[in-house]
Amino acid sequence: MxxxxxxxxxxxxxxxxxxxxxxxxxxxxxxxxxxxxxxxxxxxxxxxxxxxxxxxxxxxxxxxxxxxxxxxxxxxxxxxxxxxxxxxxxxxxxxxxxxxxxxxxxxxxxxxxxxxxxxxxxxxxxxxxxxxxxxxxxxxxxxxxxxxxxxxxxxxxxxxxxxxxxxxxxxxxxxxxxxxxxxxxxxxxxxxxxxxxxxxxxxxxxxxxxxxxxxxxxxxxADNLLLMGKVYTIEKPDFTDFDYEILNKLSPSTYRLSAFIDIYTKLFNIIAEGRKELSRYDSRIGVSDIKRQVHELLSSRTVERVVAGVCKRLRTILLEALKQMKRTFLFRAVESLNPFTLRLLKSYGVQEFVKYIDCDVVRRRKGSQVEEEVTAIRLQNFSIVSDMVFSNEKPIRKSQKVVVTATWCDDLMRRLFKVGAECVRVVRAVPDNVYFGRFVIYETGSRALESTVYGKGQFTYRVLYLIKKVIDVYAEKFGMKPSGVLVWFMSKRQFRAFLSVLREKRAKISIESDDLASITVAKVKVLLTYLGSRITRGVDLPDYDISIVLAPFLRPPRSFGARWLDCDYARAIFESIQAVMRIVRSPSPSRPKVVMLEDSLFKSPYKDYAPAWFVDFIKSGRKFIELDLVTAVSI
Structure with missing residues (x-):
């Protein structure tokens, strides 16, 4: 007990x-x-x-x-x-x-x-x-x-x-x-x-x-905060005529504030174009070239004065924008390029510079509800998050810290953040009335198979058969049908592909939102979503009795540095554990709960990133549900 x-x-x-x-x-x-x-x-x-x-x-x-x-x-x-x-x-x-x-x-x-x-x-x-x-x-x-x-x-x-x-x-x-x-x-x-x-x-x-x-x-x-770091998004420049006019109007006699627009645009272009060219060179040479160009751009004392000058005049700029009712890009630019990020960009080492920078398409709000996609550069900084969470000197001296997490393994925390073992308290407990099972739904973890399965719809049939199989096993073992089933797909692409095949077969689907849908299997409601969606974290779902995470995790590790490798593998495991345990909100649930994970999660390299309490959970044979794996994957 x-x-x-x-x-x-x-x-x-x-x-x-x-x-x-x-x-x-x-x-x-x-x-x-x-x-x-x-x-x-x-x-x-x-x-x-x-x-x-x-x-x-x-x-x-x-x-x-x-x-x-x-x-x-x-x-x-x-x-x-x-x-x-x-x-x-x-x-x-x-x-x-x-x-x-x-x-x-x-x-x-x-x-x-x-x-x-x-x-x-x-x-x-x-x-x-x-x-x-x-x-x-x-x-x-x-x-x-x-x-x-x-x-x-x-x-x-x-x-x-x-x-x-x-x-x-x-x-x-x-x-x-x-x-x-x-x-x-x-x-x-x-x-x-x-x-x-x-x-x-x-x-x-x-x-x-x-x-x-x-x-x-x-x-x-704090799990996701530690994995992602502080993310600065440098969006593709979209400056307006008003931006040029107001900066020229507010410029002091010694320098032009409108140079801020040129600095921001050049910075974006250097990193964006440099990332595209990296594959043509030896990686270290390519990174060195980007680093050199950024240093040449930002090392000038004038650049520091211009950036600081724009930041000091934000209220005046906003008042003028409201007076003329003119749209401005300056505030988005300042959030990305300010005195702090200026020091951050200049401080990156040769390998570290690109290791934490990635070009991406991000979604941002436009108005109160509508979202639009924009080209942007993501600059991730782990040091500021590490200092804020673990340092006793920041954000203010004489700070004591308590960090609460469900998924970080103590070994990874020591390796990445130098947290001493004496600081970590792991509660090694296995929830009562919660059962664990594993299944095989992929013959291989290759991307080629994933594409083939999507094309033939075979993957969709396997998932539906697996859901039906687990419902039957639950009813046989506990003498009752589950109140609901949660299915967590590996990615949004996998989630949408599954729904696409169901629509082709004219199956009845209830679309709850962009990242949430539901179907009925054997008269049991099945909720469909994916890892990384808004309900992966922070939303409790105790009304469901079965939770299934579909793998393999095909998210490739980043190109540079061991830290990306650790973070990518850890994030895959952390998201799956957070998702699959959404149904467990008590050490002793009144109804039996069943947690099902795809077998690839327990193979290298992912198996090394599970937290200690979850390893104990897996090893507890008395809570293990036997599932006919061969039957589950056959069509």
Whole structure:
């Protein structure tokens, strides 16, 4: 019998500058950490506690867990689109610049504008927040609360207030909390400390601190963040006439700001064209040539002045764009080419330069809903993420860290991020009432077979037969039909090919969304999606009893460096484990759960990247379902 749920003591956090917690899905990792954090808040040991997650939905779940543990002061940083009180300006700014958060720079309701007019100061807001907290039994403060209760007679946007409180460490809550005896807990997305604009606000405020502060940072479900790093997207230049006009108008007498457009365009062309030419040369020669050209472009002192000059004038540019109602590409360009990324590009070594750069077609928002595809360069930086998650010196000195993960294996974490074994706590537990099975659906893992199978529809028939077979085995073993089946395809291409064959055969398909469909097999609902879709992570699906991941993983490793190799193989395993375990949300589910994985997952090189608890899960023979593999793959 396994321990029902994970338990984390406050000493587990206090006595470790870094604690990495790895455990199976459904064992309450986040819930346990939330309980410890709530107690630490009452103990008033830390000056601030930041509980960070990968999405706003995940943040909402964390807030609920903190409330369940009776946390006394939680400040929830919600997205601007949820809490903005000036929706009209938000839509206009998004249309002109592509980034709705820029509306705060010019919004008359923003605390930034109110502070300039000296109508209200951030310090006054801190006092009002705490007074509100004292007078009412409210544990969670959101943007809507600020507007409704704290500032009922003033036209101030609650989002800008929460933003100021969250991103300004110089606002010392501690001097106002003597009577309350609590530490504020800030719940926010990871990106708050990875986006240039918000990270700079935090760092500049932290530099003004006179006394050393002790902060606690908790990273919930940090798996994908560690795998992907911080991704900078350098889009194909799309500058407008307005961009040239406004930069020339704002240029100082010593240099031209419009040179920023030339710098950005040349940078994109150097990397994009260089990547195409690499196959013609020895890789090291090709990379060296790209590196040399980038250094020649960016090493000039004038380039640094131009980039910094444009960044300092963003508010003026935005005001002029709103006045003339002109679309501008400058804000997208500045998000990619700013003083920080300038240093980043110049610091890459010869091999590292292209190892973390890739040309791709990405999808971005256009307006409020429609998406468009644009050519872009993805620049991935692992060092900034590694420092933020594991370093005790960043983003502020005297930082303690707690990292919660379900899929990282401790060996890989030590190898990639130099995390000591003493920092990693692995919960080696196998869920009760959860059974494991493996099957073979591919005769080989080659791409050639994949294409052939698609063409003949044979792959589709095999999948349908496998689903029917697993449903029958479930009914025979447990005396009941499963409530539902989840099927996870290897890629979006595989998912679409499967649906295409079903349509040709006039099968009844319910299309839930672009990445979700459902069919019925043996009177059981079967949900179809793919790894990497929006529901791979963060969406619990406890109403389904069978989860199947189809392999092989044909995503090829990147060309340069062992790190790409590790990250690609690890990502394949991590995504499959996260997906297949979506149905397990308790150590002892009331209904039996069956997890099915394609046999190629347990062969080299993928088998070396499974977390320790999952290896134990596989080895537990008492939870192994025998499946007639030959029958399952025959037609």
């Amino acid at each position: 396994v321990e029902k749920y994970i338990r984390i003591k406050t000493d587990d956090i206090l006595l470790n500058d870094l604690l990495v917690l790895t455990a199976p899905n459904g064992f309450g990792k986040t819930y346990a950490v939330a309980g410890a954090v709530a107690k630490l808040s009452s103990m008033k040991i830390f000056d601030r506690i930041y509980f960070l997650a990968n999405s706003q939905d995940a943040c909402g779940s964390i807030v609920q867990k903190l409330r369940h543990h009776n946390a006394k002061l939680v400040i929830w940083y919600e997205g601007i689109e949820r809490s903005c009180m000036n929706k009209e300006l938000l839509e206009v700014v998004e249309h002109l610049t592509g980034d709705p958060s820029l509306a705060c720079l010019v919004c008359p309701y923003s605390i930034l504008q109110q502070s300039k007019n000296r109508e209200i100061t951030p310090e006054t807001l801190v006092r009002r927040v705490l007074k509100f907290f004292e007078e009412r039994d409210v544990a969670v403060i959101r943007a809507r609360d600020v507007k409704m209760y704290l500032l009922p007679n003033q036209e101030i946007c609650g989002h800008s207030v929460i933003r100021a409180l969250t991103l300004r460490p110089s606002l010392d809550f501690k001097i106002y909390l003597e009577r309350l005896n609590v530490t504020p807990i800030f719940v926010a997305p990871f990106q708050l400390f990875l986006t240039y604009s918000t990270a700079q606000v935090f760092m500049k405020s932290a530099e003004r601190l006179r006394k050393e502060r002790r902060y606690l940072f908790v990273f919930d479900e």
